[in-house]
Amino acid sequence: MNAEQQRLQQPSWKRWGSYVSDRQWGTVREDYSANGDAWNYTSHDMARSKAWRWGEEGIAGISDDKQLLCFALALWNKRDNIVKERLFGLNNKQGNHGEDVKELYYYLDATPTHSYMKMLYKYPQQAFPYEWLIQENARRTRQQPEFELMDTGIFNEDKYFDVFTEYAKAGTDDILIKITIHNRGHEDASLHVLPTVWFRNTWSWGRHDYKPSLYKTGDHSIRIEHEKLEVSSLYFEGNGTMLFCENETNMHRLYNYDAKELYPKDGIVDHLIHGKKTVNPGMMGTRAAIDYELTIPAGGSHTIRLRLSNQQPFDAFDGFDALFNQRVAEADAFYNELQQGITNDDERLIHRQAIAGMLWNKQFYSYKVQQWLDGDPASPPPPQERWKGRNNDWKQLNNEHIISVPDKWEFPWYAAWDLGFHCVTIGMVDPDFAKQQLQLLTEEWFMHPSGMLPAYEWSLGDANPPIHAGAVFRIFRLDAKAKGVKDYVFLESIFHKLLINFTWWVNRKDTEGNNIFEGGFLGLDNIGVFDRSAPLPAGVQMEQADATSWMAMYALNMLHISLELATYNKAYTGMATKFFEHFLYIAGAMASMGKNNTGLWDEEDEFFYDQVRAENCQIVKLKVKSMVGLIPLFAVEVITKETLDNNPVFAERMNWFLRHRPDLALLVSRWYEEGKQDNHLLGLLGGHRVKRLLSHMLDETQFLSDYGVRSLSREYAQRPYTVRIDGTSMSVPYVPGDSDSDMYGGNSNWRGPVWMPMNFLIIESLRKYHFYYSDDFKIEYPTASGNFVTLKQAGTSIAGRLINIFLRNEQGKRPVFGSNEKMQTDPHFRDYILFHEYFHGDDGRGLGASHQTGWTGLVANLIVMKNNP
Known part of the structure; x- marks a missing residue:
């Protein structure tokens, strides 16, 4: 067991970690408006002056697990009109594709106990283009790409600083901090570096009276006093100047109200930039920064060392570098074992x-x-x-x-x-x-x-x-x-709560009691022809292939947990039978929904579709080939002969049910089609439908891209899917990149891009089907290629396509970076990976949240x- 694995056995090693948010402004928590307009109630401009009620924000920030004390990085390049204390971005209405951070930063390394962490922030030496980013994105339409920081050209001449912030723990409440600033430019450049420590404001709201304090105790130390903290001092090296203020709202600036507070939250910023007397000459407060004014030579670097510690008094920097190197080596050992x-x-x-x-x-x-x-x-x-x-x-x-x-x-x-x-x-x-x-x-x-x-x-x-x-x-x-x-205690305790949640789904999302579910939103934002969370006309119901399939998957997951728990406590055998029945009823409904219904499977197109059912029982199928129709693949489990042998009561009850409902046993479960080693398949698709559905999914003119499975068939690139409902024509076009719709704010898109989580579930499902059908069952991959592979091989190949989004290709470029030449080739960019929310369906570049x-x-x-x- 390596050193990090040993620390994982001691929960106290996680007491401190990267627990500070990158953004507190614009959140629901901080919104006290009448109309719920969170983005405008608190803004980026207000953030430097407002004491937050519910949490804190910062750059490369850490805190204790109750966020009583925070530490983060602040910077000033002497050209901006504000100090860079937090990451800048656009609110939902400012962005032409929804909210979007407009900074370049990377999380480079971390161990699970946060014993070692490393983060990079790229800070321009020129004035940060705040207004340009706002104005240009406001000018652009949804049909145009987002205007990013890199697009301003501010990094073109390498006039920027690479600021690496690293943390290494000497103990559970003893944290070594190293900030290394590289000047990547060709000229000497100056900046202020302000490591900042502060208490979350817990005393101004009338619920808790206790107020902690920070104060100077020596030329290179700040005393930290809080009744609930072990950390007691911040030590620092070099010629930093200590500046103190209070973590209190600047009432005059924000609300034109003259409060008594002389040294508000933005006091350090106003003192530094405008020379105001807004820092406490008594060298105490609830917020403090150490101001290092540096000039870094062209191509050179400077390192600042600090230590947040529960040790005092002692030589805080004796053995500092050796311990830092030890933690880096331990992180390497942890990952070397993990990456075998x-x-x-x-x-x-x-x-x-x-x-x-x-x-x-x-x-x-x-x-x-x-x-x-x-x-x-x-x-x-x-x-x-x-x-x-x-x-x-x-x-x-x-x-x-x-x-x-x-x-x-x-x-x-x-x-x-x-x-x-x-x-x-x-x-x-x-x-x-x-x-x-x-x-x-x-x-x-x-x-x-x-x-x-x-x-x-x-x-x-x-x-x-x-x-x-x-x-x-x-x-x-x-x-x-x-x-x-x-850990049966974990599994058993959470199973009981999931039972309640499963019942909620059954009672609230199956209004007709026919095992066809109307899930609404279901996380897929704009995937449908209309907003699936919006109320439908009276008497109209939407029956969703994905909602029903998710519930079938849920029933199978609960069945699997029940069978596992039954090996620990036979009382769970009855629950296994119950979820076996639930699955079969849902599967039966998917296949055939009554005398005049054809189910959600379309025989002509060989695909699953949502449908709208009117009060007069008229049904309109929404025949758009999207991820919705692939989700039925996820509802699959294999019951092994060993499982049945170990649970004979379940096997007996199951067989009784199948004898009394042969329609479900034969039509849906394929129970009597024994697979490899007498395994049995529980899934929404038998072998024929698996092949037919996969013929669409693995078709490169439809779902399969070079970078995974798209969320919408590419067949709609030339001719969008269109349907008329109640006299209104609605369409779904293929949009492989950013959304062209403002549905759900327009900040994500399910009409063409590749989404990692859905691809992950597809790959898992293919592996489960392979476990049942074995290597004898082969499919054409890609469709119409003449190449036949096993289901497992197809899944592994799709995984490879997804990994290729990030890997350097034969030209040495990473598709995730798109056409950005600097990110592709510059040695200070090309190996720092961004893990985006989703990816372009044709070229693999990263989109959405970066x-x-x-x-x-x-x-x-x-x-x-x-x-x-």
Whole structure:
């Protein structure tokens, strides 16, 4: 067991980590408006002057797990009119494709206990083009690409600083900090570097009176006093100047209200840039920065060393470099063991950076809905309209935890189905944290009393795909493999909560009781011909192939968990039978929905479609070939002979049910078609339909691109799919890049791009079908190529196409970077990977949120899968 694995056995090593958000402004948590306009209630311009209620933001920030104390990086190039304390981006209405961060930064390395972390921020030496970015994106239409920081040309002459921030823990509350600034330009350049430490404001809201303090205790140290913290000092080297203010709102600047506070949150900035007397001459406060004014020679660098520590007094920098080197070596040892079998150096680099992004995107998340709706005793009461507004029916939600978020700038909150995918990757390095994350969503203070899981803060009540049971079982097996012991307590406790959630789905999303589900949004934003969350006319229902398939998958996941638990406690045998029946009823409905219905499978097109059912039972099939019709592949499990032998009561009950419902046994389950080693298949598709559906999915003129499976068939590139409903004509065009629709804000697109999580589930499903059908079952890959492969080989090949998004190709270029020549060739750019939200369906370039390692981090799993087939 290596050093990092040993630390993972001690939870206290995670007390400090990368838990500071990249953006707190523009979030629902900080919105106290009447109309729920979170983006305008707090803005980037306000952020430097406003004390936040629910969390903190910063660049390369760390905090303790209660976010009582934060540390982050601030910079000033002497040309900007503000200090760079936080990452800049556009709000939803400013961006021509939704909200978007306009910075260049990279999460390069991290261990699961945060014993070592490394992050890079690229800071221009010229004035940061804030207004240009706002104005140009406002000018552009949805048919034009986003205008990014790189497009301004500000990096063309290499007039920028590479600022590396590294952390290495000497102990659980003893953190070494190294900031290294490289001048990449050809001339000497000056800047201010301001490492900043501050307390989250917990004292101004009228709920807690205790106020901590920071104060100077020597020429190179700041004393930290907080009743709940072990860390007691910040030590620093060099000629830095200590500056102190309070983490309090500048009421005069924001609200034209003269408050008594002389040294507000933006006091250090105003003092530095404008020479104002807004820092405390008494050298104390709740926010402090150490100001280093540096001139870095052309091509040169400078390193600043600091230490946040619970040790005092002592020589803070004795053995500093040796310990730093030791932690780097331990991180290397951890990843070398993890990457056994991965022989390609470029794949190893991508794998490590993907996991680093996952670990950096852990965030302290606080949002207590009842308190948020009530307002705070020391603040004006929120408008009454809020009681009928956003999230008003989630008063039980009480969040104050470290949570894996999709992206700490563009999505600085958890998203329920994203989190399920995050855990699949995090589980490779820290299964305990993955288990804890999945458990959180089902706790009473998260889960709605109805049994619904919270979606995300913009709309907690949105329906997200129910993938959690599958994620739970994956993590259960990963954990057992890593430790050699099965954690039945985890599996059993979460299973009971998932039972409640499954019942919510059945009761709330199957209004006709016919096992066809109307899921609504289901995370796929604009994939349909209309907004699937919008109310339909009276008497009209939408029956969704994806909602029904997700539920079939959910039933199979719960069946699998039940069978596993039955080996531990035979009382769960009955639950296994129950979910076996649930699956068969759903599968039967998918295949044939009654006397006059043909089901959601279209025999002519050999594809699954959504349909709209009118009050007069008239049915309109929405015959658009999209990812919706591929999701039925995900509902598949194989029941082995060994499982049945170990659960004879389940086998007996199952066979009784099949004898009494031979229509389902023969038509749907294919139960009597024994596969390899007498295994049995439970799936929505038998062998013939698998081949027919895959003939579309693996067709390069339809779904299959060089970089994975598209979310919409390319056949609509020349002629969009069009349908008329109630006299209105609606269409779905093939849009392989950014969305041309403002549905759901327009910041994501399911009408053509490649999405990593869906491809991951496709590959998993192909492997399950292969396990049942064996190597004898072959398909044409790609369609019309004359080349036949096994299902497993097809899945591995798709995984390779997805990995190729990030790998250097024969020309030495990474498709993820598109046509950006500097990112492709410059040695200070080309090996720093961005893990985007989704990818262009034709050329593979990255789109959407640029740091959504959340579910795109699954590429790490795919690299392992490819190298260990």
